[in-house]
Amino acid sequence: MSNVPFKNPGWAGNTGEFDLTENQIRGDDFVGERPAHGGHASGAGTMPYMLSEKQPDAPLFEGEYRERLDKVLSRYPTKQAALLPALGLAQEIRGHISPESMDEVAEALGLSPAYVRGVATFYTMYNKRPVGRHLIQVCTNISCNLAGADDVVDAFLKYTDTGLGETSEDGNFTVIEAECLAACGFPTCVQINSRYYENVTPTEVPKICEHLKGQGE
Amino acid sequence: MAEMVNLTIDGHEVAVPRGTTILEAAKTIGSEVPHYCYHPGMSSPAMCRLCLVEVEGAPKPMPGCVTTVMEGQVVNTQSEQALSNRRGVLEFYLVNHPLDCPICDMSGECNLQDYVHDEGREHGRGREPKRIFGRDDFGGDVLFYGDRCVMCTRCVRFMSEVEQDHRLTVVERGNRSVIDTFYDEGLDGTNWHGNIVDICPVGALVSKDFLHKARAWDLTHTPSVCTSCSQGCNIDLHTRDNLVQRIKPRENLDVNAWWICDHGRHNYEWMNRGDRLEAPVMRSDSGSQAMGWGDALRALLEKSDGGGSVKAVASAMSSNEDLGALKALVDAMGGGEILYRSARAEDEVPLRGFPLLARRKDLSANSTAADLIGANRVGADDGTGGLDEVSNHDGIVLVLNDDLADQKEDFGNNASLFVYLGTHDSPGAAKADLVLPVTSHAEGEGTFTNHERRVQRFAKALDAPGMARPAWLVLGALVAEKGEGPAPRSAADAFAAMSSSVAAFAGITWDDLGTRGAVLNESVSVTGD
Ligand code: SF4
Numbered sequence: 001m002s003n004v005p006f007k008n009p010g011w012a013g014n015t016g017e018f019d020l021t022e023n024q025i026r027g028d029d030f031v032g033e034r035p036a037h038g039g040h041a042s043g044a045g046t047m048p049y050m051l052s053e054k055q056p057d058a059p060l061f062e063g064e065y066r067e068r069l070d071k072v073l074s075r076y077p078t079k080q081a082a083l084l085p086a087l088g089l090a091q092e093i094r095g096h097i098s099p100e101s102m103d104e105v106a107e108a109l110g111l112s113p114a115y116v117r118g119v120a121t122f123y124t125m126y127n128k129r130p131v132g133r134h135l136i137q138v139c140t141n142i143s144c145n146l147a148g149a150d151d152v153v154d155a156f157l158k159y160t161d162t163g164l165g166e167t168s169e170d171g172n173f174t175v176i177e178a179e180c181l182a183a184c185g186f187p188t189c190v191q192i193n194s195r196y197y198e199n200v201t202p203t204e205v206p207k208i209c210e211h212l213k214g215q216g217e
Numbered sequence: 218m219a220e221m222v223n224l225t226i227d228g229h230e231v232a233v234p235r236g237t238t239i240l241e242a243a244k245t246i247g248s249e250v251p252h253y254c255y256h257p258g259m260s261s262p263a264m265c266r267l268c269l270v271e272v273e274g275a276p277k278p279m280p281g282c283v284t285t286v287m288e289g290q291v292v293n294t295q296s297e298q299a300l301s302n303r304r305g306v307l308e309f310y311l312v313n314h315p316l317d318c319p320i321c322d323m324s325g326e327c328n329l330q331d332y333v334h335d336e337g338r339e340h341g342r343g344r345e346p347k348r349i350f351g352r353d354d355f356g357g358d359v360l361f362y363g364d365r366c367v368m369c370t371r372c373v374r375f376m377s378e379v380e381q382d383h384r385l386t387v388v389e390r391g392n393r394s395v396i397d398t399f400y401d402e403g404l405d406g407t408n409w410h411g412n413i414v415d416i417c418p419v420g421a422l423v424s425k426d427f428l429h430k431a432r433a434w435d436l437t438h439t440p441s442v443c444t445s446c447s448q449g450c451n452i453d454l455h456t457r458d459n460l461v462q463r464i465k466p467r468e469n470l471d472v473n474a475w476w477i478c479d480h481g482r483h484n485y486e487w488m489n490r491g492d493r494l495e496a497p498v499m500r501s502d503s504g505s506q507a508m509g510w511g512d513a514l515r516a517l518l519e520k521s522d523g524g525g526s527v528k529a530v531a532s533a534m535s536s537n538e539d540l541g542a543l544k545a546l547v548d549a550m551g552g553g554e555i556l557y558r559s560a561r562a563e564d565e566v567p568l569r570g571f572p573l574l575a576r577r578k579d580l581s582a583n584s585t586a587a588d589l590i591g592a593n594r595v596g597a598d599d600g601t602g603g604l605d606e607v608s609n610h611d612g613i614v615l616v617l618n619d620d621l622a623d624q625k626e627d628f629g630n631n632a633s634l635f636v637y638l639g640t641h642d643s644p645g646a647a648k649a650d651l652v653l654p655v656t657s658h659a660e661g662e663g664t665f666t667n668h669e670r671r672v673q674r675f676a677k678a679l680d681a682p683g684m685a686r687p688a689w690l691v692l693g694a695l696v697a698e699k700g701e702g703p704a705p706r707s708a709a710d711a712f713a714a715m716s717s718s719v720a721a722f723a724g725i726t727w728d729d730l731g732t733r734g735a736v737l738n739e740s741v742s743v744t745g746d
Pocket residue numbers: 365366367368369370371372373396416417418419421422
């Protein structure tokens with residue numbers, strides 16, 4: 001069934017356990033689109049989505065994104081409480097959260113910029129620097145580490161010709177280490193954008209990267 | 218009266234109001250439970266874990282800073298369990314600490330140093346390299362040494378809860394956590410940030426002004442009152458080598474709690490001024506002549522006889538005792554007008570989280586008492602002008618502690634007798650017949666009356682230069698020579714003399730003042746007698 005040339009591409013269906021393919025269930029865009037207005041208010045503030053095209057200079061909270069922020073705000077008792085989804089929106093639009101973005105979010109929510117910086121830097125899922133089209137997070141915590149996560153990291157860095165946290169020249173990849181991804185049963189676990197790749201070994205790394213290159217362009 | 222709860226702490230039975238925390242209850246038996254994050258003026262996040270105490274029957278150690286007392290509770294702050302809790306917690310605090318006490322300004326008054334010396338392990342067991350942050354300039358008067366920080370977040374909470382300008386935050390997480398502002402924003406433009414240096418329990422936040430200036434154990438602390446506005450914040454003057462090295466707040470919940478403003482904190486250099494008047498001097502066309510106090514006062518009395526009406530310039534920076542004695546002398550000389558000048562700021566600078574406290578528009582310590590002795594405020598809001606009539610007065614002119622900085626050399630030219638009592642010379646005193654050296658606020662004892670008519674004592678922190686004497690002593694002696702009562706021999710005497718002659722001060726005694734001050738009877742009108 002699988003058209004993917006490696007064993008565990010992040011979709012159990014590809015192991016042959018199900019008849020449905022990943023494509024049929026959720027498309028094969030590893031990065032994708034979702035409407036800027038965010039749909040229904042209950043879902044408008046969910047996790048930041050990796051858009052295939054980032055717009056680091058786009059205005060935050062204008063037009064449809066303003067509508068979306070208002071929807072998010074309507075779900076919280078105070079503006080301060082909406083800080084996490086508001087930062088999520090900023091990251092969805094611009095791909096990362098720069099000091100300028102923090103300042104704009106602070107302004108929009110009536111918070112101090114220092115407070116927003118504190119929150120934004122606390123959470124590792126907010127990118128404080130620009131990242132490539134595919135953000136590759138390799139778990140190097142205990143279980144994965146015992147299974148050779150360091151070698152997996154090295155393999156990704158070698159393939160992408162980058163250092164940790166840097167973006168490859170073609171803009172496709174940024175590789176970082178992650179703390180426990182809660183997939184200790186399947187080491188080494190690699191989170192790519194919002195999907196898990198489990199039981200990854202260094203030999204599969206080039207195949208995974210080639211596969212990703214064909215995605216979301 | 219709140220309901221009382223009885224409990225036992227370290228074998229002592231105590232009764233405290235319901236809702237009191239174990240940490241505060243322990244203070245009532247003189248037992249200080251070690252703590253970092255707790256500060257009585259702010260919320261308690263219970264995050265430093267140093268105040269863990271043993272509560273009998275509780276399944277685990279309880280944080281004393283947030284656990285409120287219960288009837289019949291038995292608390293041990295010194296048991297083996299409590300001590301080993303603290304030993305363990307303290308060991309963690311040293312994992313990344315640079316142990317740079319020898320070059321740290323906090324050394325000698327540091328809660329980490331003290332606690333580890335008292336209860337920590339003899340030797341560290343860490344083998345790993347320490348993480349290093351280095352230091353960061355927070356702007357204003359504050360330097361941050363990240364490696365010394367114990368992450369108690371007192372500074373963050375002061376800025377957000379008390380000053381209510383959320384400039385500080387914890388950036389990052391885990392062992393990368395560090396206190397910072399929004400990138401380069403810094404603390405510039407805030408008015409109370411000096412307090413975060415005071416409440417930082419370790420040497421992570423230090424004052425640039427005080428940086429490497431003196432060691433804590435070399436400083437003498439003298440209780441005093443800030444003179445930089447009419448709020449009258451309670452302070453300690455920290456001195457060494459007869460110089461004020463810094464000002465720290467002194468707790469007084471009725472006035473300033475634990476806080477002072479940055480303006481008042483840094484306004485002390487004038488107390489260290491070197492170019493002082495050191496001996497009584499008689500000036501005449503043939504020159505100046507220094508002399509002893511006896512001769513100077515005798516000359517003054519002689520010349521004042523038949524000298525005409527009196528006009529006096531007082532200072533709103535003078536103590537109650539000085540002002541009272543001046544008033545008594547003017548009266549003994551047949552009465553006359555007393556004027557004073559006082560600078561005013563455009564705006565009040567409130568401390569939002571403690572509404573009793575604001576830096577007041579009135580930038581003088583004692584305008585209230587000047588008003589109460591019947592003096593009239595003249596001049597502009599920058600504290601200048603308004604003295605033309607005195608300048609040309611042809612009777613007796615007395616000037617007390619106003620340095621006449623804006624006046625010309627012909628001030629008092631027409632006076633039959635011009636007496637200048639001050640701390641330093643001034644062009645405006647050029648025509649003075651007698652220049653008498655008096656002590657500054659830091660060099661003597663006395664009281665001020667603040668904006669809400671609270672009378673508060675200050676003590677002597679510095680030795681006076683040369684023959685300088687308190688103005689109340691000089692003026693009081695003259696009053697006595699005029700036959701109006703005994704000469705005061707102490708500030709308390711001078712205060713008693715004032716309270717018997719100025720109606721607003723009636724019924725209040727030196728002993729009433731204590732260390733917290735006492736408010737004058739509200740029913741007496743502000744213009745006094
Ligand atoms: S800088 Fe001082 S007050 Fe602020 S968190 Fe660190 S130790 Fe606490």
